[in-house]
Amino acid sequence: MMANKFILDACCGCKFMWFDKENPNVIFNDIRKEEKGFIERRKNLEVNPNTQYDFRNLPFKNKQFKLITFDPPHLKGKMDKSTLKGCYGVIEGDFESYLGLGFRELWRCLDDYGVLFCKFNDVHISFKDIELLFPTKPLFQTSTNRSKNCITRWFCFMKNPNDVNATEEETEEEK
Ligand SMILES: C[S@@+](CC[C@H](N)C(=O)[O-])C[C@H]1O[C@@H](n2cnc3c(N)ncnc32)[C@H](O)[C@@H]1O
Numbered sequence: 001m002m003a004n005k006f007i008l009d010a011c012c013g014c015k016f017m018w019f020d021k022e023n024p025n026v027i028f029n030d031i032r033k034e035e036k037g038f039i040e041r042r043k044n045l046e047v048n049p050n051t052q053y054d055f056r057n058l059p060f061k062n063k064q065f066k067l068i069t070f071d072p073p074h075l076k077g078k079m080d081k082s083t084l085k086g087c088y089g090v091i092e093g094d095f096e097s098y099l100g101l102g103f104r105e106l107w108r109c110l111d112d113y114g115v116l117f118c119k120f121n122d123v124h125i126s127f128k129d130i131e132l133l134f135p136t137k138p139l140f141q142t143s144t145n146r147s148k149n150c151i152t153r154w155f156c157f158m159k160n161p162n163d164v165n166a167t168e169e170e171t172e173e174e175k
Helices: 083-088 095-109 127-131
Strands: 007-009 026-028 065-070 110-121 140-144 152-158
Touching (some): 065 095, 095 110, 095 127
Parallel strands (some): 007 026, 007 065, 065 110
Antiparallel strands (some): 110 152, 140 152
């Protein structure tokens, strides 16, 4: 049944952003699974993905998805029991390689003319640094949650096969 799903949420977390958290066209993926109650202050929250793959190494075919959403952790540091880190996770090591490998792998799984949305908040890592990891130039962006210390931005990319700015296509074996 997974083969019929044409949308990938690469790291769905608690699926806050989804209207339909059981959308049948989506593979909801996250590296972790958490039971209700894992965050003390928000007893109903859970992380309940369909699959638990690492977005840096996915078992999907080249060009399998028409739409991919990528909302990776944006906080650096150690995981703890706070609501923020519980919901959003953390990047413990080198963020350039962690997120760079993620972008590369998702670009491989995206179909020609497919769309990738990336959401990021610059509280710990600047947009200037994240932009260096992008697979190509975004088509457009929008900002939400603008606060004194940080901004959340959404970037929209399309995988145009004639795009001269795009990351070289991986010549990996079909998975
Ligand atoms: C910012 S949260 C996603 C929030 C989600 N978009 C929502 O609407 O609730 C980032 C998620 O990425 C997951 N994650 C971190 N590293 C990952 C990896 N290597 N592969 C897959 N998921 C990962 C974390 O477990 C965390 O749930």
